Amino acid sequence: MRPVAVAAFAQTTHTDHDTGLAEAELILPVIRAVREQSGLTEFGFTCSGSCDYLAGAPFSFVSALDALGAWPPIQESHVEMDAAFALYEAWVRLQHGDVDSALVYGFGKSSMGDLREIMTLQLDPYYLAPLGLDQLSYAGLQRSAVKGDFPAVARRSWESAQTNPYALKLPEPVETAPITDGAAAIVLVAGDLLQDRTNLAYITGIAHRIDPHYPGMRDLTRSASAAAAATAAGVGKGPVDVAELHVQFAHEEIVLAEALGLPAGTVVNPSGGPLAANPVMATGLIRIGEAASRVMDGTAARAVAHATSGPCLQHNLVAVLSRES
Amino acid sequence: MGNRCAVIGVGQTHYTTRRRDVSMAGLVREAALRALEDAGLTFADIDAVVVGKAPDLFEGVMMPEAYLADALGAAGKPMMRVHTAGSVGGSTALVGASLIQGGVHDRVLVVAYEKQSESNATWALTTHLPFTSSLVVGAGGYFAPHIREYMRRSGAPDHIGTLVAVKDRLNALKNPYAHLRIPGIDRAMVESTPMLWEPIRYLETCPSSDGACAIVLSSEHAVTGTPAWVHGGAMRSEPIFRAGRDTVSPQAGIDCAADVYRQAGVTDPRRDLDVAEVYVPFSWYEPMWLENLGFCGVNEGWKLTEAGATALDGDIPWNASGGVLSSNPIGASGLIRFAEAALQVRGMAGEHQVEGARKALGHAYGGGAQFFAMWIVGAEKP
Numbered sequence: 001m002r003p004v005a006v007a008a009f010a011q012t013t014h015t016d017h018d019t020g021l022a023e024a025e026l027i028l029p030v031i032r033a034v035r036e037q038s039g040l041t042e043f044g045f046t047c048s049g050s051c052d053y054l055a056g057a058p059f060s061f062v063s064a065l066d067a068l069g070a071w072p073p074i075q076e077s078h079v080e081m082d083a084a085f086a087l088y089e090a091w092v093r094l095q096h097g098d099v100d101s102a103l104v105y106g107f108g109k110s111s112m113g114d115l116r117e118i119m120t121l122q123l124d125p126y127y128l129a130p131l132g133l134d135q136l137s138y139a140g141l142q143r144s145a146v147k148g149d150f151p152a153v154a155r156r157s158w159e160s161a162q163t164n165p166y167a168l169k170l171p172e173p174v175e176t177a178p179i180t181d182g183a184a185a186i187v188l189v190a191g192d193l194l195q196d197r198t199n200l201a202y203i204t205g206i207a208h209r210i211d212p213h214y215p216g217m218r219d220l221t222r223s224a225s226a227a228a229a230a231t232a233a234g235v236g237k238g239p240v241d242v243a244e245l246h247v248q249f250a251h252e253e254i255v256l257a258e259a260l261g262l263p264a265g266t267v268v269n270p271s272g273g274p275l276a277a278n279p280v281m282a283t284g285l286i287r288i289g290e291a292a293s294r295v296m297d298g299t300a301a302r303a304v305a306h307a308t309s310g311p312c313l314q315h316n317l318v319a320v321l322s323r324e325s
Numbered sequence: 326m327g328n329r330c331a332v333i334g335v336g337q338t339h340y341t342t343r344r345r346d347v348s349m350a351g352l353v354r355e356a357a358l359r360a361l362e363d364a365g366l367t368f369a370d371i372d373a374v375v376v377g378k379a380p381d382l383f384e385g386v387m388m389p390e391a392y393l394a395d396a397l398g399a400a401g402k403p404m405m406r407v408h409t410a411g412s413v414g415g416s417t418a419l420v421g422a423s424l425i426q427g428g429v430h431d432r433v434l435v436v437a438y439e440k441q442s443e444s445n446a447t448w449a450l451t452t453h454l455p456f457t458s459s460l461v462v463g464a465g466g467y468f469a470p471h472i473r474e475y476m477r478r479s480g481a482p483d484h485i486g487t488l489v490a491v492k493d494r495l496n497a498l499k500n501p502y503a504h505l506r507i508p509g510i511d512r513a514m515v516e517s518t519p520m521l522w523e524p525i526r527y528l529e530t531c532p533s534s535d536g537a538c539a540i541v542l543s544s545e546h547a548v549t550g551t552p553a554w555v556h557g558g559a560m561r562s563e564p565i566f567r568a569g570r571d572t573v574s575p576q577a578g579i580d581c582a583a584d585v586y587r588q589a590g591v592t593d594p595r596r597d598l599d600v601a602e603v604y605v606p607f608s609w610y611e612p613m614w615l616e617n618l619g620f621c622g623v624n625e626g627w628k629l630t631e632a633g634a635t636a637l638d639g640d641i642p643w644n645a646s647g648g649v650l651s652s653n654p655i656g657a658s659g660l661i662r663f664a665e666a667a668l669q670v671r672g673m674a675g676e677h678q679v680e681g682a683r684k685a686l687g688h689a690y691g692g693g694a695q696f697f698a699m700w701i702v703g704a705e706k707p
Contacts, residue, residue, distance in 0.1 A: 051388070058379075059410055059692065061409075062692050062693075065563070066566050068564070069564070072576065073576050073577035073580050074562055074563075076561070076696075077409055078408055079408065089420060089423070092423050092424055096426050096427050121386060122387040122392070124392045125385065125392070209401060209403060210391075210400060213392050217395075310391035
């Protein structure tokens with residue numbers, strides 16, 4: 001595949017409450033930051049991820065275009081998914097060879113409504129949603145099936161987050177990702193734009209897979225889709241110094257570490273992970289940004305990032321980032 | 326634009342007000358199975374699935390790709406969900422094609438749908454966000470002032486919209502999948518219907534439909550059956566609130582058309598294209614898009630419509646299928662345009678086939694006429 005690298009990453013200082021900023025205002029600073037970091041003001045392709053249900057209104061991505069100042073008109077698309085999947089779409093677009101840069105961003109204000117109940121609406125509307133399972137309930141189903149030291153995951157994430165200036169300042173470790181408002185942006189470059197840049201994190205592999213929707217059709221102690229995505233992305237082809245995993249519940253880390261085949265020495269979620277800040281729809285993208293940052297600052301030679309969607313880790317994306325293409 | 330890509334299968338449901346007999350999963354599966362049958366393939370032959378639809382609030386299911394994965398045979402595969410407002414059906418096709426053009430996959434199933442009977446789209450489009458004024462107008466109320474401005478600028482006579490409403494419904498009578506099939510449709514009938522948003526009368530608007538459309542896309546070496554080759558694809562977006570933007574003929578539409586024409590080697594769209602499926606949800610958008618897409622000069626679009634150039638027997642038929650005015654499962658409406666363009670160049674459009682069509686445009690727009698997606702497909706390999 002054509003080499004593609006992360007050239008810039010920015011995220012908001014996340015909050016556990018609505019600070020009064022509209023989505024466009026939330027995005028503007030991170031867009032500005034990645035433009036400055038990358039030295040690029042225009043991009044060959046732009047793609048974003050957001051969710052209308054967080055704002056309770058259709059077309060939450062429309063006003064984001066005002067933050068971009070999309071003029072003259074831009075080549076742009078949007079996924080109603082975590083922005084990690086927008087990054088995947090942008091990576092695919094860069095494979096065509098005719099454009100060399102892409103801007104990806106995601107944003108979400110989960111403080112605006114009851115996130116736990118809103119997540120019920122992503123279930124099969126005929127057979128699952130009427131059962132009234134909220135996000136905590138179906139995560140609880142999986143938790144009860146998985147064995148592991150969940151408090152240890154929570155504690156380590158909380159300790160790691162102490163050095164992450166963007167994470168929430170939580171008083172104590174938690175096993176459930178907190179309600180968070182925030183945004184993030186990444187710039188991808190390819191082709192000629194890779195030249196003369198030293199601070200890059202190459203995406204050497206990226207893939208995603210979805211599992212059947214119904215939790216009853218899956219072995220909840222494992223994640224077949226995460227394992228398949230990890231294989232396709234080539235996680236096992238080298239050492240993994242750092243892994244940033246989209247762990248919204250502590251038990252998910254146990255499932256994911258096994259599915260991704262992470263070696264024993266891998267440092268998991270040095271940022272604190274989503275258990276320290278979970279701006280829904282940007283959380284997965286931030287995993288890619290954090291993993292890329294570890295590669296770019298030299299603390300990791302090879303890092304893995306993971307993003308998820310759907311109930312009980314139904315849909316999983318895995319990316320491998322490396323100093324070398 | 327990368328590797329060659331072709332449409333090798335098209336599947337549609339019969340568009341109608343209410344599909345009480347199927348769930349959302351049943352609806353999308355029906356279209357997907359027809360597309361696979363057309364391509365002579367099964368779900369096992371598909372590498373990835375891309376789903377598109379308009380706002381989740383239309384059916385009350387958030388991120389429905391999670392729930393639809395099983396019905397679309399996506400389990401164990403990559404699945405994407407695209408949402409770019411009304412243009413989403415077109416964007417979804419382009420995202421699917423991108424996976425092949427980028428060399429990632431060989432066969433991609435693209436599905437778009439809307440089950441409008443699950444809710445009320447006009448309500449879902451007019452929610453009142455904090456710190457904004459609610460217009461409570463729906464799409465028609467939003468676009469009517471732009472149409473009036475077009476009429477003022479161009480000096481188009483009042484009956485042009487009526488002509489489009491009749492022409493597209495006459496075409497729909499030749500399309501078994503069309504929702505509005507109105508025997509005896511004529512100008513008098515359109516003009517007798519109530520004025521909804523001046524100058525748009527009831528029969529000058531699109532219906533609310535339940536329906537799904539699916540296409541199978543293939544890389545060059547994995548083609549089965551009759552291919553429609555993708556000669557170009559483009560998307561453009563512009564901000565809705567930019568002061569000074571021209572909402573009658575948006576720059577994003579002009580730029581998007583220029584991009585797709587360049588890729589396909591089209592210099593004069595009226596001459597070089599044989600048929601166009603263009604997103605016309607309100608009758609007056611035909612003359613407006615004729616100009617925006619460069620089929621004629623500025624303020625001349627209504628003259629083409631009036632002269633019958635866009636009729637099925639005209640020199641450049643627009644919406645031979647009956648268009649959005651005859652079937653509107655919103656999220657699918659753009660993909661239907663793209664799919665109908667493919668059917669035409671494959672010679673498989675049935676009674677509404679444009680004789681000898683070799684090159685066709687598929688077009689979709691959305692938001693406040695700010696999101697555009699287009700492709701050109703051809704019978705010959707590009």
